[in-house]
Amino acid sequence: MEINKGFGRKELSGEEIEFLKNFTKKCRGDILRMTTLAASGHPGGSMSSIDIYAVLYGFCNVDPSNPFKQDRDRIVISHGHTTPGAYSALGNYGFFDIEDAILNFRSAGSPFEGHVEKTVPGIEWNTGNLGQGLSAACGFALNSRLNNLKYNVYCVMGDGEQTKGQIGEARRFAVKYKLNNLTVIVDKNGLQIGGKTSEVMPDNIKENFEADGFHVIEIDGHNFNEIYSAVKKANEFASPVVIIANTIMGKGVSFMENQAKYHGAALSPADCKKALAELGEPENIDELGGKKKLGLPIKPLKEKKNNFLISNAGNKNIIYTREKNTDNRSAFGNALYDIAKNYKEQNNSPNIPFAVFDCDLEGSVKTGAFRNAFPDNFFESGIEEHNTAVISGALSTENILTFFADFGVFGIDEVYNQQRLNDINHTNLKVVCTHCGIDVGEDGKTHQCIDYFGVINSTFGFKVIIPADPNQTDRAVRHIASNAGNFALIMGRSVIPVILDEENKPFFGDGYNFRYGKMDIIRNGRDLTIISSGNMLTHALKGYEMLKKDGINPMLLNVSCPSDIDTEDLRLAAKTGFIVTIEDHNIKNGIGTVLGSMLAENGISVKFRKLGAKFYSSSGKPDELYKLAGLSPQDLYNFVKKEI
Missing domain, CATH: 3.40.50.920 (Rossmann fold)
Known part of the structure; x- marks a missing residue:
């Protein structure tokens, strides 16, 4: 049947409920097929989340024929190990050939990896390492405001990951910036790898969200009408909303239900046949296994590429003379403000597609001029670096020129995992790290970032630029604003002299052309x-x-x-x-x-x-x-x- 998109009705029709029952039965079968054929994966949580995925991918503003349209709803999966559930829903809704996912799940060279992968249409963000999804969802929610687009963002999460500190950071950010187009759905099945979530690490999920300012709705996560009605209600609130969906791990197969071992254990072929029979699904695991051995080619998937750049960022350089010594961080702040101001003037627009993120260091990283001129594009995240690194990374993929300015020990060392995740997600983030090196001086060893290059250079995508003086800093800022990809711009703390040539003129002055990679x-x-x-x-x-x-x-x-x-x-x-x-x-x-x-x-x-x-x-x-x-x-x- 053709689904009536949106959440405008009071409740689902009987026909829609019947469709969803049959749809999720097929999806549960596909979850078991792909994990058994791969002999690995996470069927239990996928089966507890599949009813949520079926409603979201079915009724949200997403379109398999145009999966990257700008005003689509964003569905972020934070418990990224539930790929079998997400891929089964997406494949059966037509985002790709479901048999490709079943046959090639977790196979070398396949896009259908063990944790959600954004090269798969319908997947917005690579997660897997838990606690990351809500931060990314905040970034996507900000984009709707900055680009004046109307859409909703849904972040589906597991209950086991809720103890992670970064999620608390993201909750507070979402409430501070009134991200009322953001809805969180927590799959609360009560189990994780180590057993009961209440025993592994007790956590008051409802109370934590309420304390930070979220509106809380509790539902049966396997009741389609309750899921639909909760999402409809969430879209009506002026604050971010969390839907706590009480579910059953392994839902649909009696011997898998409420068994923690199926968090990350695939069924044997024999048990898979029993489970498929119980579901009323074709017991075709042997036939599919034969196809898998053939190594059939995977049909090409649609790809998304968004890298917003400022084409004329280098047209007007600021020149610092020998009489005007300053620090590189001030030169960064001046260039940042200058680029944004020129863009606004040249485009005669009240809005600019820029975002600058700060972690309570505005005065030190010299972003004050930008903040004063463009307060709606400046985001003060407080001392919450992990969350900020991911929010800024996610936003940078949405045609917003995004800068994350911080001290080196916080913007690189402390958040290496998050920057690695940004690299994996092919973001377009401009990380600006001041206070690098022994040059930090009196603050001592905890703040002297002396491993910035070694750490960030261990990623495959980040390009590092370490300018020598304020003039080269100005050119470097303009370079990263006008070139795609992740950059780490590194500088110290001290005021330094302008580097002069042998004629006592600024070496990086009027005649200098910054060329990436050249000495x-x-x-x-x-x-x-x-x-x-x-x-x-x-x-x-x-x-x-x-x-x-x-x-x-x-x-x-x-x-x-x-x-x-x-x-x-x-x-x-x-x-x-x-x-x-x-x-x-x-x-x-x-x-x-x-x-x-x-x-x-x-x-x-x-x-x-x-x-x-x-x-x-x-x-x-x-x-x-x-x-x-x-x-x-x-x-x-x-x-x-x-x-x-």
């Missing part, structure tokens, strides 16, 4: 090559000058894009016969390590040495801490004199 030849030379980056380049330049006075003629290079270093630039560096790297970073996994690997992989023979942080530093003035770490200009001078 900058700050000074030419023949006796050795010194390579540095970021705030440390200022100190390397002082060391260069000391060596020059002593009759040694070094080449000094700035490597601002260590994730993707140009091989020809490295060959040029090696021509002197001796390369020294000096960086404000853990020596084990910094730029020196990457360069050393590149030299070896490209068969470039050269004397090579690294200088970097070998221990956590302490509180103190940055220059004093650099001396303690062996990274001062004098230390560089002494090291070169000893080695040359």
Whole structure:
């Protein structure tokens, strides 16, 4: 039958209920088929959630023929292991061929992975590591406001994940920003891997949501009319709503019901046949197993690509002169405001497709000018970095140019899992991390992020840029605003001098063209090559000058894009016969390590040495801490004199 979309009616018709009964019976059979054929997966929770999925994918504003339309409702699955349930509902509603999912579930090279995968039409966000979905849903809910689109967001969650702290962060954000188009549905089956949720870790789900400002509705999660009516009612409230759906793990098969072992255990072929017979479904597991062995090709799936960029972000650069020393973070704040202001003026629009997220550090990360000019595009998330990293990542996939500004230890180290998830989801996030390196100084080792590059460079998609001075920072901000993908823009804390060329003009001034991946030849030379980056380049330049006075003629290079270093630039560096790297970073996994690997992989023979942080530093003035770490200009001078 053709479903009458929407939640405008009082209740479902008898015909619709009968359709849903037959539909979910088929879906439960498919859940068992795909998990048994894969000999792995999570059938229990899928069978407790399938009635919820059937109502949502059936009546929400989603269309299998146009799964990425801008005004679609967003359905986010937080308990990502319930893929068999989600895929069975989507496949049987026509988003893809259900047999492809059954035969290829959890198979190498298949898009139908063990946890929800957004390459599958109808899936909005890759989850799996629990506690992430509500944050992503908040990001999608914000998009409807910023892009002036009317749609609802539904986040389906498990009860076991509710003890995770990030969910509390997301609840508070949703209420603060009045995300009344957001509805949470918790599948409360009372079981998880370790047994009863009440015994693994007690949690007051209803009370926690109520305490943070959600309206709570409780229902029977297997009663189609109650699910439908609760969603209809939720859409009428001015605050976010949570629907607590009381369900049964393994619902529909008597020997699976209320058994925690079926959280993550597939049935044997023999038990699968018994279960299919009980459901009244065809016992065709052997036939499907034969097809699976044939390795039939998977039909191509539709793909979604959204990467909003500012095409003219680099048209007007701010130039900092030698008389105007400042810190790189202020240059970032100035460039951010300038790009947004110019966009608004050029497009003559009251709204701008920008979002900036802060975690109670606005004054330190220098986003104040943007906030004052565009308060509706600035989101103060408080000290809730995990939630903020995912909200900003999700929003960045929705044609909103999104920045997440924070200290390095919070924006990279603390939220590495969330940034990894953003990378997996192919977001378009611009992460801006200030207060990186020993340069943080007096705040001490807990705030001195000395592993920023090594950590974020272990993802496959993030591109790291470490600008050397305010002028290069300005160019870098404009570059990330006008180029697709995830970027991490790294800077220190201190005010630093503008890098000058040999004519005492700003090196990164009017004639400079930022090219991602290229090294900058700050000074030419023949006796050795010194390579540095970021705030440390200022100190390397002082060391260069000391060596020059002593009759040694070094080449000094700035490597601002260590994730993707140009091989020809490295060959040029090696021509002197001796390369020294000096960086404000853990020596084990910094730029020196990457360069050393590149030299070896490209068969470039050269004397090579690294200088970097070998221990956590302490509180103190940055220059004093650099001396303690062996990274001062004098230390560089002494090291070169000893080695040359």
